[in-house]
Amino acid sequence: MQLLDGKLCSEKIRKEIKKEVEAIVAKGGRPPHLAAVLVGNDGASENYVAFKVKDCAEVGFDSTTIRLKDTISEQELLNKINELNNDEKIDGFIVQLPIPKHINESNIILAIDSKKDVDGFCPENVGNLALGLPTYISATPNGIMELLRRYDIETEGKHCVVLGRSNIVGTPIAVLMSRNSTPGNATVTIAHSRTANLKELCLSADILIVAIGKTEFVTADMVKGGAVVIDVGQTRVPDDSKKAGFRNVGDVDFENVKEKCSYITYVTGGVGPMTRASLLQNTLKAYQRG
Amino acid sequence: MQLLDGKLCSEKIRKEIKKEVEAIVAKGGRPPHLAAVLVGNDGASENYVAFKVKDCAEVGFDSTTIRLKDTISEQELLNKINELNNDEKIDGFIVQLPIPKHINESNIILAIDSKKDVDGFCPENVGNLALGLPTYISATPNGIMELLRRYDIETEGKHCVVLGRSNIVGTPIAVLMSRNSTPGNATVTIAHSRTANLKELCLSADILIVAIGKTEFVTADMVKGGAVVIDVGQTRVPDDSKKAGFRNVGDVDFENVKEKCSYITYVTGGVGPMTRASLLQNTLKAYQRG
Numbered sequence: 001m002q003l004l005d006g007k008l009c010s011e012k013i014r015k016e017i018k019k020e021v022e023a024i025v026a027k028g029g030r031p032p033h034l035a036a037v038l039v040g041n042d043g044a045s046e047n048y049v050a051f052k053v054k055d056c057a058e059v060g061f062d063s064t065t066i067r068l069k070d071t072i073s074e075q076e077l078l079n080k081i082n083e084l085n086n087d088e089k090i091d092g093f094i095v096q097l098p099i100p101k102h103i104n105e106s107n108i109i110l111a112i113d114s115k116k117d118v119d120g121f122c123p124e125n126v127g128n129l130a131l132g133l134p135t136y137i138s139a140t141p142n143g144i145m146e147l148l149r150r151y152d153i154e155t156e157g158k159h160c161v162v163l164g165r166s167n168i169v170g171t172p173i174a175v176l177m178s179r180n181s182t183p184g185n186a187t188v189t190i191a192h193s194r195t196a197n198l199k200e201l202c203l204s205a206d207i208l209i210v211a212i213g214k215t216e217f218v219t220a221d222m223v224k225g226g227a228v229v230i231d232v233g234q235t236r237v238p239d240d241s242k243k244a245g246f247r248n249v250g251d252v253d254f255e256n257v258k259e260k261c262s263y264i265t266y267v268t269g270g271v272g273p274m275t276r277a278s279l280l281q282n283t284l285k286a287y288q289r290g
Numbered sequence: 291m292q293l294l295d296g297k298l299c300s301e302k303i304r305k306e307i308k309k310e311v312e313a314i315v316a317k318g319g320r321p322p323h324l325a326a327v328l329v330g331n332d333g334a335s336e337n338y339v340a341f342k343v344k345d346c347a348e349v350g351f352d353s354t355t356i357r358l359k360d361t362i363s364e365q366e367l368l369n370k371i372n373e374l375n376n377d378e379k380i381d382g383f384i385v386q387l388p389i390p391k392h393i394n395e396s397n398i399i400l401a402i403d404s405k406k407d408v409d410g411f412c413p414e415n416v417g418n419l420a421l422g423l424p425t426y427i428s429a430t431p432n433g434i435m436e437l438l439r440r441y442d443i444e445t446e447g448k449h450c451v452v453l454g455r456s457n458i459v460g461t462p463i464a465v466l467m468s469r470n471s472t473p474g475n476a477t478v479t480i481a482h483s484r485t486a487n488l489k490e491l492c493l494s495a496d497i498l499i500v501a502i503g504k505t506e507f508v509t510a511d512m513v514k515g516g517a518v519v520i521d522v523g524q525t526r527v528p529d530d531s532k533k534a535g536f537r538n539v540g541d542v543d544f545e546n547v548k549e550k551c552s553y554i555t556y557v558t559g560g561v562g563p564m565t566r567a568s569l570l571q572n573t574l575k576a577y578q579r580g
Contacts, residue, residue, distance in 0.1 A: 167422070
């Protein structure tokens with residue numbers, strides 16, 4: 001079994017980006033600039049945004065965090081997005097999800113200029129992905145593809161089972177893995193809560209990508225010997241033995257599954273850092289597009 | 291075995307649309323208006339456009355066919371598209387594909403205003419489909435979903451195998467069938483030219499949707515007893531015994547496969563008429579959106 005080391009891989013990506021930024025600045029250019037909109041004080045969201053700011057600093061990007069109260073109206077948030085759309089000094093921005101329930105998430109995503117939508121959530125970018133056109137591929141699917149690419153994992157003709165059909169992970173990764181590309185060219189099955197014979201299906205997977213948000217859902221008896229297992233899940237489970245009071249648990253029973261795999265990701269240092277690196281890649285792309 | 295009668299189904303849809311148009315006109319409104327751009331003199335394309343014009347007349351839509359020489363430049367075609375985008379009397383329009391090779395097809399599709407893109411080919415509409423947002427679903431996948439809906443075919447938890455991963459049929463129908471909807475909620479496998487063990491995979495399908503453009507590719511030994519088989523293929527094969535000099539052949543060996551199926555479409559009167567009806571549905575939607 002070999003661990004797919006997303007931490008190591010993402011460090012390489014960050015170094016590559018840092019080099020590009022240094023070249024830009026050396027030529028007198030301004031560095032790329034990412035903005036993050038944070039509505040309210042959700043603990044996990046605070047953390048995610050803090051990581052993004054830290055990542056930007058590390059590669060030499062400028063970053064701006066826009067903090068808004070959770071009592072903000074939808075119109076006020078839309079106004080802020082419009083401002084960012086028109087701010088020439090901001091190359092790309094994200095609205096950290098989830099946002100408070102009184103605001104329609106879809107309206108917010110639709111308001112983001114597709115050229116600045118570095119999360120790749122808006123319809124035009126999702127459509128470009130499905131059509132194989134240049135786009136911002138949303139961070140998690142992009143990170144998974146990058147991990148497969150950098151570990152040179154054979155995907156052509158393999159059976160890839162994707163557990164989960166979400167807009168931001170399951171569906172786009174299924175499309176990407178089926179595409180005539182490298183990585184890609186896999187026979188892809190999209191499975192979900194209504195899937196029958198899930199165990200049997202998982203056992204037929206050469207590559208198993210799990211993004212359902214159920215802790216340790218995939219057990220060793222569901223995994224074929226020699227399979228590649230990518231665990232996207234990351235659920236906070238209370239744990240008094242940890243300083244933070246919780247630990248992150250994946251969708252895969254790592255300890256028992258790992259022995260059967262050729263490659264596997266761990267809940268920390270796996271897909272997470274790759275997701276973070278992808279946002280930097282998209283921001284650089286947004287800068288280069290001008 | 292029951293035939294999925296796309297001809298009958300599409301007649302019902304056309305009657306429903308006709309009724310809506312009559313109501314619009316009775317209230318003093320103008321009828322919906324579809325334009326078709328035809329570049330060059332390809333025989334099949336001429337036919338397709340002629341059918342679309344005929345369909346419009348039948349339901350009471352206005353229609354305009356814009357014929358352009360195959361020597362037209364890309365810029366001239368883009369200018370024409372821009373004109374149609376801004377023509378308030380045209381609700382939706384299509385550019386009949388294929389277009390001459392010296393014109394970049396992607397540039398043409400990207401130039402169509404998504405609000406008038408009744409073929410549902412442009413990134414914003416493809417993305418809306420993937421995100422489950424209101425959109426124009428491209429005509430063939432929409433027609434297949436409508437056929438399954440109107441025959442009340444159970445899809446939830448079924449294994450649906452899609453042969454073909456094209457932008458206009460395979461990929462969108464795979465996404466639609468996997469969605470949490472009715473029809474939908476199927477476990478969907480996207481298969482293609484690089485798929486290994488294709489026969490075994492097809493044999494596991496409860497619903498088999500074939501869109502690869504290879505005549506009679508799916509044979510009886512590839513189909514599970516009781517399966518639902520949807521044949522999207524339609525290839526012209528020379529046939530002197532026919533007045534037209536050819537006959538249409540599907541991707542499925544209908545004569546031998548039909549006995550094993552619960553439901554099946556035939557190459558004529560199957561998916562084709564449903565595709566045509568879908569374009570009318572999309573045009574009506576474009577009119578209603580204003």
